[in-house]
Every structure is written in structure tokens, then in C-alpha cells.
Amino acid sequence: MTTTNEIHDLMYQAHQLEDGDPAKIALFEQAINLADSSQNDRLAFAARNSLIDAATFGGQFHKAMAAFAWCLAQSDKQQTFTSLWNLLWKYKWMVMNAPRYPQIEKPQLEKMFTDAQERFQAYGASLRPLYRAMADNAESLWGEAKRRELLELYLSARRDSLADCSTCELAYEVGEAERFDDPATVIRKAQPILEGRLTCRSQPHGVLAQVLLSLVRLGWLTEAETCHQRGYRLIRTNPNYLWEMASHITYLTLTGNLSRALKLFERHLGWVINTKERAAHFYFLLAVWFLLEQVGETRKRPLKLTLLATFPLFREDRTYQVADLKAWFQKETETLAGRFNRRNGNDYFDRQIREHFDLKELAERVRLQASQPPAGD
Amino acid sequence: MDYKFQVNLQGIIDLLSNHLYSGPQVYVRELLQNGVDAIRARLEPEPKLAGAIHLSLTTAEETGAPVLVFEDNGIGLTEAEIHQFLATIGQTSKRDELNRQRSEFIGQFGIGLLSCFLVSDEIVVHTRSAKAADSPTMEWQGRPDGTYSVRQSEEVLPPGTRVRLVCKPGFETYFKPAKIRELVNFFGGLLPYPIFLSQGTKRVQLNPGGAPWTHTYFNDAERREAYLAYGKENFEIDFFDCFELKSEVGKVEGIAFVLPFSPSPSQRGAHRVYLKHMLLSETVDNLLPDWAFFVKCVVNANELRPTASRESFYEDETLELTREALGQTLRGYLVKMARENPKRLQKFIQLHHLSIKALAVYDDEFYRLVIDWLPFETSLGEMTFGDYRQRNAVIRYTPNIDQFRQIAQVAAAQSLCVINAAYTYNMQLLERYAEVFGDKPVGMIDTEMLVQSFAELTIDQQEQADGFRTFAEEVLGPFHCGVEIKIFQPAELPTLFSTDQDYGFQRSVSTAKDVADAVWGAVLDDLTSDTEDAFNAQLCFNYGNTLVRKICTIEDRTVLKLAIQMLYVQALLLGHHPLSSREMTLLNSGLLNLIEIGVDSGKGWVV
Numbered sequence: 005m006t007t008t009n010e011i012h013d014l015m016y017q018a019h020q021l022e023d024g025d026p027a028k029i030a031l032f033e034q035a036i037n038l039a040d041s042s043q044n045d046r047l048a049f050a051a052r053n054s055l056i057d058a059a060t061f062g063g064q065f066h067k068a069m070a071a072f073a074w075c076l077a078q079s080d081k082q083q084t085f086t087s088l089w090n091l092l093w094k095y096k097w098m099v100m101n102a103p104r105y106p107q108i109e110k111p112q113l114e115k116m117f118t119d120a121q122e123r124f125q126a127y128g129a130s131l132r133p134l135y136r137a138m139a140d141n142a143e144s145l146w147g148e149a150k151r152r153e154l155l156e157l158y159l160s161a162r163r164d165s166l167a168d169c170s171t172c173e174l175a176y177e178v179g180e181a182e183r184f185d186d187p188a189t190v191i192r193k194a195q196p197i198l199e200g201r202l203t204c205r206s207q208p209h210g211v212l213a214q215v216l217l218s219l220v221r222l223g224w225l226t227e228a229e230t231c232h233q234r235g236y237r238l239i240r241t242n243p244n245y246l247w248e249m250a251s252h253i254t255y256l257t258l259t260g261n262l263s264r265a266l267k268l269f270e271r272h273l274g275w276v277i278n279t280k281e282r283a284a285h286f287y288f289l290l291a292v293w294f295l296l297e298q299v300g301e302t303r304k305r306p307l308k309l310t311l312l313a314t315f316p317l318f319r320e321d322r323t324y325q326v327a328d329l330k331a332w333f334q335k336e337t338e339t340l341a342g343r344f345n346r347r348n349g350n351d352y353f354d355r356q357i358r359e360h361f362d363l364k365e366l367a368e369r370v371r372l373q374a375s376q377p378p379a380g381d
Numbered sequence: 382m383d384y385k386f387q388v389n390l391q392g393i394i395d396l397l398s399n400h401l402y403s404g405p406q407v408y409v410r411e412l413l414q415n416g417v418d419a420i421r422a423r424l425e426p427e428p429k430l431a432g433a434i435h436l437s438l439t440t441a442e443e444t445g446a447p448v449l450v451f452e453d454n455g456i457g458l459t460e461a462e463i464h465q466f467l468a469t470i471g472q473t474s475k476r477d478e479l480n481r482q483r484s485e486f487i488g489q490f491g492i493g494l495l496s497c498f499l500v501s502d503e504i505v506v507h508t509r510s511a512k513a514a515d516s517p518t519m520e521w522q523g524r525p526d527g528t529y530s531v532r533q534s535e536e537v538l539p540p541g542t543r544v545r546l547v548c549k550p551g552f553e554t555y556f557k558p559a560k561i562r563e564l565v566n567f568f569g570g571l572l573p574y575p576i577f578l579s580q581g582t583k584r585v586q587l588n589p590g591g592a593p594w595t596h597t598y599f600n601d602a603e604r605r606e607a608y609l610a611y612g613k614e615n616f617e618i619d620f621f622d623c624f625e626l627k628s629e630v631g632k633v634e635g636i637a638f639v640l641p642f643s644p645s646p647s648q649r650g651a652h653r654v655y656l657k658h659m660l661l662s663e664t665v666d667n668l669l670p671d672w673a674f675f676v677k678c679v680v681n682a683n684e685l686r687p688t689a690s691r692e693s694f695y696e697d698e699t700l701e702l703t704r705e706a707l708g709q710t711l712r713g714y715l716v717k718m719a720r721e722n723p724k725r726l727q728k729f730i731q732l733h734h735l736s737i738k739a740l741a742v743y744d745d746e747f748y749r750l751v752i753d754w755l756p757f758e759t760s761l762g763e764m765t766f767g768d769y770r771q772r773n774a775v776i777r778y779t780p781n782i783d784q785f786r787q788i789a790q791v792a793a794a795q796s797l798c799v800i801n802a803a804y805t806y807n808m809q810l811l812e813r814y815a816e817v818f819g820d821k822p823v824g825m826i827d828t829e830m831l832v833q834s835f836a837e838l839t840i841d842q843q844e845q846a847d848g849f850r851t852f853a854e855e856v857l858g859p860f861h862c863g864v865e866i867k868i869f870q871p872a873e874l875p876t877l878f879s880t881d882q883d884y885g886f887q888r889s890v891s892t893a894k895d896v897a898d899a900v901w902g903a904v905l906d907d908l909t910s911d912t913e914d915a916f917n918a919q920l921c922f923n924y925g926n927t928l929v930r931k932i933c934t935i936e937d938r939t940v941l942k943l944a945i946q947m948l949y950v951q952a953l954l955l956g957h958h959p960l961s962s963r964e965m966t967l968l969n970s971g972l973l974n975l976i977e978i979g980v981d982s983g984k985g986w987v988v
Contacts, residue, residue: 020645027804030782033885040892040959066908070889073905077896108907112900119900200693230695237671 007042011035015051023061023205024242032058036071049078049085056094061205063243065101066280072098088127092166095120100137103145104283106343110145124166132161133168136176141283144344144352155180171197171204175211187218198231209238213248216255220366223373225259232256236268243275246284250291254360257295258367260374265295270309277315281340286353289337290360296330298367390527394498405499405555409564412451412544413572414659415494419455419542420574423511430454432574436565436587438558439580447548447556454541457510463521463531467494467506494544498525500555501546511540562587571658571681592658592681594625594634612638615653616677621732622725624714626680631703633668635680637711643732644674655681667693667700670708672739675732712740712747719750730754738806745817752810752817758801760785760792769800776823778802778811783880786956787828794871799826828879832921835867842924849933849941853922856945860964861887863916868925875929877921878952884917888958895962920949940978947971 018031032055039048052071059068072094079091099120103113117138124131135158142151167173174197181190196202197211212235219228236252239245249272256265269292276285299307306323317324317332341353413434420432435452458466497504504523510516520534548556555561558580565576571592578587590596593611598604608623622639654665658681668685669678685703686695694700715737718726730737734755741748741755753767770776778800779785785801792799802808802825814823838846846866853864869877890905897905922929932948935941950968953960960968 073897073901074893
């Protein structure tokens with residue numbers, strides 16, 4: 005087989021696999037290595053272009069960044085491997101995801117945002133999706149006022165071919181409502197996605213996790229359980245849905261389904277151990293810390309858990325003291341929060357911890373609701 | 382004074398159809414659904430009624446446009462019901478706001494008969510209620526401007542409903558007999574009531590016999606043949622095999638067709654699901670376990686609750702139990718094949734090993750049954766797991782492709798055969814082996830562990846190699862590559878290059894940095910800032926190799942440096958790692974220098 009054929013073959017195999025399968029990313033990497041070794045820039049570009057996609061939607065965004073930087077540089081050298089549109093489309097992902105790595109300092113991020121805006125403007129594109137992407141991390145980076153400012157810019161900018169799909173834009177609205185509105189509004193906004201009238205590559209995966217808390221607040225536990233089961237099945241093989249996984253664990257914790265919450269923790273711990281840190285790690289660690297706190301309140305005996313051999317507290321006998329685990333997760337959460345806070349120059353992530361632990365009250369309410377006979381349906 | 386909005390019905394219908402439905406063809410579904418609901422409603426007081434649906438196709442004499450008349454002998458409508466059912470969109474109840482939202486969240490929203498405006502500018506309905514013997518026959522006429530009229534018809538009809546549609550210009554396709562037959566079959570092919578289509582004096586039944594699994598067959602072979610023919614007719618696929626599906630819970634029945642190819646992710650889970658014999662959806666995603674992507678199913682469910690999206694069922698205990706029961710049936714099929722028809726199983730595995738692996742990962746009994754048949758890539762080529770475990774006392778695997786390549790170079794000489802577990806499900810399967818069988822240890826092996834197991838140098842040898850080691854560390858340090866010296870087999874191999882899991886990423890970053898602009902260069906610098914001093918790779922020199930021993934004695938630092946650099950570059954190339962621009966320079970200038978040294982040494986060349 006010629007090298008060119010081999011590269012095509014690897015890429016073909018990779019395209020057959022699902023988002024989140026590490027083999028998919030590995031196959032594209034092999035294709036890139038071969039293309040680089042044989043100095044076939046055109047195929048090296050094509051393979052990296054696919055890797056950006058697979059890594060962004062497969063939970064290894066850092067790999068997408070390296071590939072994107074290379075593609076962008078090639079494109080700047082006047083090479084015609086791809087349309088500019090394609091790179092700008094992916095630049096949105098960079099703007100949205102890069103701030104989720106605490107090691108990338110603020111000045112570097114801001115310069116990148118400026119670069120993205122300049123490129124969008126030079127192309128004649130609306131800045132709408134960039135404003136939205138920046139707004140996503142704006143509160144943690146620059147504070148609440150900047151977030152509001154960016155959202156207003158986003159809403160007033162026109163939609164064009166680089167805009168996110170209407171399903172994604174609705175999902176953002178659900179996210180906003182989740183933070184600032186009453187739970188009924190969240191559900192009302194989410195309805196077109198929950199009912200399947202609007203779908204896309206990342207929906208309803210995301211929204212099914214996003215509405216859990218609101219459904220619990222409304223006391224609609226059957227609906228919540230349906231969203232949990234449906235959503236979990238959609239995300240359980242893709243580490244890109246780490247934030248969503250954290251929400252599912254929190255949902256189970258709140259509704260007292262601690263054994264299932266522990267099961268999810270056990271199964272998906274690998275998504276945060278030995279991987280590059282990003283903001284979603286923080287939310288997963290926080291959800292597990294909160295879960296262990298709830299478990300510790302009633303359980304004094306140690307837990308039997310099958311955890312990864314590379315987990316720092318790993319024990320051959322599979323026996324873990326709740327307090328030990330909790331202490332580890334607390335420390336990891338706080339350390340990571342500290343790194344983000346230092347980078348951002350504020351205490352946003354500490355506030356996130358406090359807000360999460362305020363959920364104890366809700367857990368108590370659910371317990372009371374469960375112990376009372378249903379008021380009729 | 383309050384006023385009401387004036388709503389353009391046609392506009393609303395177009396809007397709703399575009400958002401709710403896949404296209405104008407849904408008018409057939411809505412007509413069928415209305416007809417079936419009406420027949421079911423009449424069967425309650427009159428259980429002996431022979432429900433039937435008649436379609437007849439003619440041409441309108443004045444315009445030449447095709448006309449479709451759709452008639453059922455169901456319960457019919459009274460005048461009051463006409464106003465309620467035929468002329469209301471998006472009915473709301475008087476319940477409080479929150480409960481209303483909840484019911485919408487659960488409920489389903491359809492436009493029923495009004496969907497006929499998609500293909501017809503005029504809907505005429507004749508209907509007579511079966512509730513009272515003296516019910517009059519009513520005529521309802523609806524127009525797309527939102528107006529309608531109701532009057533008592535001069536014609537007296539038997540109880541039931543008759544809908545007359547005149548084809549709108551441009552929608553002739555939806556009135557072609559073949560299209561109507563296709564749509565009726567698609568939406569209602571399983572209905573237990575006969576559906577007839579007449580044209581002139583010709584009359585055919587569109588759904589002879591209903592669901593194929595309700596027929597009686599002479600023997601299993603005949604049944605299989607009939608099912609496969611049904612599959613071919615409905616999906617235009619020659620399926621590999623088929624079998625029946627059944628669950629008491631949820632009242633589910635149907636056929637699973639085994640695909641003759643491995644489906645891509647987007648094709649997975651596209652099962653055709655009927656609810657009470659009417660098509661619910663072709664994309665129901667949660668009726669079957671998700672490892673069942675080797676089959677395409679046609680099933681009818683009588684007791685499951687769909688969500689408004691029509692793409693899944695409500696997650697309740699009934700669904701959970703149904704899914705489990707159907708999963709058992711699928712599993713039973715595989716188990717039976719493994720026991721009775723190993724040849725077919727082998728063929729099946731070639732097509733669907735991903736599916737099989739996915740199931741084996743969490744089903745111990747199934748794991749025991751199939752694991753030996755599953756193919757794995759090993760350092761001695763592809764072999765089934767059965768062959769592998771027969772020949773090896775310990776099951777060893779590598780976690781990624783780089784590790785696999787590195788170890789494969791020395792594995793045979795170390796009497797080691799390793800499995801490449803980089804691919805989907807492989808690692809999970811191997812890790813479960815000890816749990817399921819427990820007769821052999823299973824372990825991951827990486828190059829670092831392997832290097833640790835190699836023989837150390839004797840004290841004398843260490844003394845001789847010590848200067849070399851320090852110098853090599855100096856030379857390779859800038860490349861983030863550590864140095865080790867050991868003795869290992871095969872002796873012909875001068876070095877073994879090993880990398881950690883971050884290595885590929887670190888290299889891709891430095892490749893990108895070679896070309897990136899200032900903005901992105903700085904971003905990438907930060908991204909790898911926390912790991913920048915780490916050694917991601919190690920070059921282990923084989924002191925058992927003659928060349929390496931010779932190199933250790935070179936005193937000329939320039940030549941020694943060159944030798945080390947060239948061995949490093951060679952290791953990279955063997956490991957399929959593309960060279961960075963700096964390494965490429967090493968290779969180019971290194972080769973030239975070596976030639977120069979060769980020529981200068983005056984010893985001539987041995988070819």
C-alpha cells in the first residue's frame with residue numbers, strides 16, 4: 005500500500021468511529037504522523053482538519069488547539085488546502101474552549117480573541133458567534149458586567165453562515181435561564197430540544213443534563229429521571245460530556261440515588277485522571293466531592309469501589325474510606341479552583357464551590373417530598 | 382373591546398409542518414391515524430364490527446386534478462365534535478400555568494386533518510356518528526383561508542367518515558397510486574384493519590395480512606424466507622439473517638434484521654417502530670440496548686409511552702423491563718449461533734465485532750461464550766483471543782499504538798506476545814478477563830516497564846559506559862529525551878525508544894510552534910507550560926549490541942555526538958514519528974558529516 009493510500013485508509017477508519025472513542029483521535033494522529041513524515045502537506049492538513057473536529061467533540065480539546073495553530077499558519081502561507089470559512093468556523097471552538105485550560109494566561113487569550121475578531125471582520129463575517137463564544141467564559145475571566153455586555157452584542161449582531169445553529173443558540177438560552185431565571189422558564193425554553201423538534205450534534209445531549217436541576221426544583225421527578233436516563237445513554241461513551249456527567253452525578257446525589265451516583269463516579273473517573281485539565285474537570289471533581297459529602301453523612305463503613313489503577317488513592321482491596329476520598333476530591337477541587345482564580349484574578353471558582361454546596365437545602369427538600377405521600381397527579 | 386388575531390391558516394400550517402413534520406407526506410399518516418382512532422372507538426360498543434379503510438383515487442372532471450377519497454367505518458362525528466376536532470389547533474385546557482407546561486412537556490402536538498391542506502386546497506368531510514341510530518350525515522367544508530362551513534348533507538351515509546381531497550397543483554406526486562401505496566404501507570402497513578385502494582373498477586388491498594409475525598408458517602425456513610423478503614421489500618437490503626423479537630412487558634413484537642455490513646455511527650439505532658400498529662418513528666433511540674447496532678428492527682409496541690418528540694419512549698420501569706427482555710432475545714440469538722452454527726458466527730464476527738465487543742464488555746456470560754472467537758492485533762500478527770490465550774501464560778497488552786509499535790520490535794526476542802489494546806473496547810475486554818475467567822493474570826505493559834526488566838550492566842561495563850551516558854544525556858536533553866543503557870534481546874537492535882502518553886501531543890505542539898504566528902505560538906507555549914521540563918521520551922541503548930559497545934569507546938566528541946544524534950533520529954523514524962525541523966536538520970547535516978568522516982578515514986567503502 006502506498007503511503008497516500010494508507011493515510012486515506014486511516015482517515016476512513018477514523019471517520020467510521022464515534023465521537024469520544026479515543027481510537028478515533030489516535031487514528032487521525034497516525035494519519036498526521038504519516039503525512040508529516042512523507043511531507044504531504046495537503047493530507048497533513050486534511051488529517052489535522054479532521055482531528056480538530058474529533059478532538060473538540062471527543063474530549064481532548066488540547067489536541068485540537070495544536071492542530072488548529074498548524075492549519076491556521078498553513079492557510080496564512082497562502083495555501084489553498086481549505087476555505088477560510090472552514091477555519092473561521094473552527095476558530096469559534098478555540099475561542100470558546102481555550103479559556104477552560106488554566107495554564108493559558110489571560111493576555112494570551114485576549115490576544116487570540118482579538119486575532120479571531122480581526123479575521124472574522126476581514127472575511128466580512130458577523131461577530132455574533134465570537135461574542136457568544138467569549139460570553140461563555142466571560143464571567144469567570146472578566147466578571148458579570150462584561151458577560152452581559154457580550155451577550156447584548158451577540159444578540160444584536162446579525163446571523164450569517166458562520167453563526168451557530170439555531171439549536172445551539174437555543175441551548176445557550178437554556179443555559180442563561182438556568183443561571184438567572186426560574187426553573188419553569190428553563191423547561192419552557194428547553195422544550196423544543198427536549199421534544200426533539202430541534203437537534204444537532206451536541207443536542208439534546210447537553211440540554212438533557214442542563215434541565216435536571218430545574219426539574220428537581222419543580223419537583224417533577226419522573227420527568228427528571230427520564231431526562232437523566234436518556235441523557236446518560238447519549239453521553240456515557242464520550243468524555244467530551246464531562247460537564248454533563250457532573251450534572252448527572254449531582255442530580256443523582258440530590259435525589260438520594262447515591263449508589264447510582266457512585267457507579268457513575270466509578271465508571272467515569274478515568275475521564276479526569278491522567279488527562280489534561282480543563283474547567284469541566286473542576287465541575288466533575290466538585291460534583292464527586294459533594295456526592296462523597298452526602299454519602300459520608302449516613303455511611304460510616306468503607307466503600308467497595310473499582311477505581312482506576314492510576315488513581316492516586318488506588319487500593320488493591322477496593323476498599324475506600326469515604327473521608328479519605330472526600331478529602332482528596334476536596335483538595336483537588338480547591339487546587340484547580342485556585343489555579344483558575346489566579347489566572348483570572350478573581351474568586352469566581354470559589355463562588356462556584358459555595359453555590360454548589362448550597363444545593364444541600366434542595367437535597368433536603370427532595371428527601372421530605374419523597375417521604376410524603378404524593379399529592380395526587 | 383378585545384379583538385382576536387386574524388390568523389392565516391395556510392401560513393400556520395406551512396409553518397407547523399416545516400417544524401413538526403418531515404414533509405407533505407404526513408397527510409397520509411394523519412388520515413390513517415384519524416381513521417384508526419375512529420374504528421377503535423366504534424369497536425368498544427360494537428366489538429363485532431369489521432373495521433376497514435377505503436381509499437379511492439379518481440380525477441376531478443372539471444379540473445383534471447386527481448381526487449383522493451379516504452373513508453373509514455369508524456365512530457364518526459356529531460356536529461359538536463366537528464367544531465371541536467376539525468377546527469381547533471393547539472387546544473389548551475383551563476389548568477394552571479405550571480401544570481399546562483407540564484402537560485405540554487409530556488404531551489404531543491399535532492394538527493391532524495388540517496395537515497391535508499399541505500396537498501389540497503379544499504377538504505370536504507362527510508361524517509355520520511355511530512353513537513345514535515338517527516344521527517344525521519354532516520358535511521364539513523374547510524378552506525385554507527381559515528373559514529369552514531357545516532351543514533346537514535342531502536346524502537345519507539352509513540356511520541363513519543369520508544374525507545375528500547383535491548390535489549393542489551404541484552403536489553401530484555402525493556396522489557400517484559404507487560406513492561399512496563408506499564406511504565400507506567410505511568405509516569400503517571401493520572394495521573390489523575384492511576386498507577383498500579380502488580381506481581375505477583380495480584380494487585387492491587394495500588396491507589394484505591398486516592404484520593408478518595402474525596402469520597402462520599409451515600416451518601422455520603419458510604418463516605425466515607418470508608421475513609427476509611419483508612426486510613428486502615422495506616429496506617432494500619439483503620439482510621445477513623433475521624429473528625423474532627418479543628417482550629411481554631410493553632407488549633412488543635417484531636423482527637430483528639441482521640445487517641450485512643457494519644453500520645456507520647449515524648446509521649445506528651435506526652429502528653422502525655410502530656405504536657399500536659401506526660408508525661411512530663424510524664429513529665427511536667431507546668427501545669433496544671445500545672449495543673444492538675448490528676440489527677435493524679421493525680417492531681410494534683402496544684404499551685409504551687412515547688415522548689412528544691416521537692423519537693424515544695418515556696424512561697419508566699416498563700421501558701426498562703422491555704429493553705431488558707428485547708436485549709435477552711438478541712443475546713439469545715447470538716448464544717444460539719455460537720453453539721449451533723460456529724461458521725455463521727465467524728462470518729458474523731467479521732461483520733460486527735464492534736457490537737459483540739460492546740456487549741461482551743458488560744455481560745459476563747456472553748463474554749465467556751464469544752471471547753475466544755474475537756480477533757485481536759498482536760505483535761505476532763492478527764489472531765483470535767482463543768489462540769492467544771492457548772499460547773500465552775500471561776495476557777499482556779499495550780494501551781496505545783506507539784507503545785505497541787515500540788514493544789513489537791523486541792517482543793519476539795523477549796518471548797513476549799502483546800495485544801494492541803488501542804482500539805475500541807479492547808482494553809475494557811482484556812481488563813475483564815481476570816474477573817470473568819480468573820485462570821491467567823492480565824496486565825498492561827509499556828516500554829518503560831519493559832526497559833526496567835532488561836538486564837543491568839555489570840560494574841565494569843558501567844564504568845566503561847559512564848562517560849558515554851553523561852554525554853548522551855547532554856546531547857539528547859534539548860530534545861526532551863532521557864537516556865538509559867541496558868542489555869537486551871534482540872542483540873541486533875541498538876536502541877529501544879520509548880515514550881509516555883503525552884509524547885505525541887508534545888511533539889504535535891512543537892511541530893505547530895515551528896510554523897505558528899506570534900499569537901498562537903504564545904498560546905501553545907502556555908498550554909504546555911506545566912509539562913515543559915519533563916522528559917516524554919527515553920532512548921535505551923543496548924549494550925549487548927556490538928555497534929553500541931563500539932560507540933561507547935569513541936573518544937572524538939564530535940563523532941560521538943554525531944553517532945548519538947543519528948541513533949536518536951533512526952529511533953524516531955522507526956517509531957513512525959515525523960521529524961521536527963530541528964531533527965530534520967540533524968538528519969541532513971548528520972548524514973553529510975558521516976560521509977565526510979567515512980571518506981576522511983581513508984579506509985574506503987565496503988559496499
